[in-house]
Amino acid sequence: xxxxxxxxxxxxxxxxxxxxxxxxxxxxxxxxxxxxxxxxxxxxxxxxxxxxxxxxxxxxxxxxxxxxxxxxxxxxxxxxxxxxxxxxxxxxxxxxxxxxxxxxxxxxxxxxxxxxxxxxxxxxxxxxxxxxxxxxxxxxxxxx
Amino acid sequence: xxxxxxxxxxxxxxxxxxxxxxxxxxxxxxxxxxxxxxxxxxxxxxxxxxxxxxxxxxxxxxxxxxxxxxxxxxxxxxxxxxxxxxxxxxxxxxxxxxxxxxxxxxxxxxxxxxxxxxxxxxxxxxxxxxxxxxxxxxxxxxxx
DNA sequence: TTATGTGCAAAGCGTTTGCGACCCT
DNA sequence: AGGGTCGCAAACGCTTTGCACATAA
Numbered sequence: 001x002x003x004x005x006x007x008x009x010x011x012x013x014x015x016x017x018x019x020x021x022x023x024x025x026x027x028x029x030x031x032x033x034x035x036x037x038x039x040x041x042x043x044x045x046x047x048x049x050x051x052x053x054x055x056x057x058x059x060x061x062x063x064x065x066x067x068x069x070x071x072x073x074x075x076x077x078x079x080x081x082x083x084x085x086x087x088x089x090x091x092x093x094x095x096x097x098x099x100x101x102x103x104x105x106x107x108x109x110x111x112x113x114x115x116x117x118x119x120x121x122x123x124x125x126x127x128x129x130x131x132x133x134x135x136x137x138x139x140x141x142x143x144x
Numbered sequence: 145x146x147x148x149x150x151x152x153x154x155x156x157x158x159x160x161x162x163x164x165x166x167x168x169x170x171x172x173x174x175x176x177x178x179x180x181x182x183x184x185x186x187x188x189x190x191x192x193x194x195x196x197x198x199x200x201x202x203x204x205x206x207x208x209x210x211x212x213x214x215x216x217x218x219x220x221x222x223x224x225x226x227x228x229x230x231x232x233x234x235x236x237x238x239x240x241x242x243x244x245x246x247x248x249x250x251x252x253x254x255x256x257x258x259x260x261x262x263x264x265x266x267x268x269x270x271x272x273x274x275x276x277x278x279x280x281x282x283x284x285x286x287x288x
Numbered sequence: 289t290t291a292t293g294t295g296c297a298a299a300g301c302g303t304t305t306g307c308g309a310c311c312c313t
Numbered sequence: 314a315g316g317g318t319c320g321c322a323a324a325c326g327c328t329t330t331g332c333a334c335a336t337a338a
Binding site: 072075079095108110114115118119120122125127128130135 | 255282
């Protein structure tokens, strides 16, 4: 069983302020991939005093400490805001539903191994990757 | 033999202004993945009058018309500016050298097929993808 | 001729930061 | 006690846009 985000903050020696505790809890309670604005809204519901600047500072700190993963899911044309998820969860990639913008997580051993092999073939040691698939639902059983 | 970017602009019925022609030529002459600022500098060398606003408008138009691919190569922690490349070139993915920020292109049939299969398994038809590998050079033959 | 595109400068958006007050350790 | 952190608001970097003028078709 994994330790909580708060525990992992302490483990890294990060000072645990009330705001960071709240933000960490909010992140852990988020099953989705919230952006800063969403995190701020959820944190404010717990502690109305938290400023959005603190949320920005905290997610940046957490990302740099390896506690959080930062993503950008916006479909290729266009930037899109940064979104975050707990880094401790089992590694996975994402499929973005182009119709609904829903984000589906998946994991595939084969593709992970393949990436290692490709990097090696190019003379590199793989340190990380980002794979995003963009798709639309299959209408199974004929045209709608 | 592929048509030039300018040809493909005409094919899509885009109005061919002097600035667009210049920008298209600059893009085609770019073997790398330039950002808007770089494109503007290169375009200005050809036609000193081009404004950066026009470069922004033009790359946006080209991306929306499917003539250009937009990428963001910045390593996961941090945003990074948008960078562009001719969409007609054979599809490929990118490996980013974390030490030098160099971008290496690669293509792998197997990984392309695998992505299709994964999307299908999840009930989706794949419309596009973005795969970025982040790595460091292998020091072959012992420690440096 | 006339819808479109352009340059300029100002505005927009997400994010970062300088500051004095405040809080964790 | 004292340095780290906070809230606020101003600044930031990249990108977009309103306007009057210029231009492709």
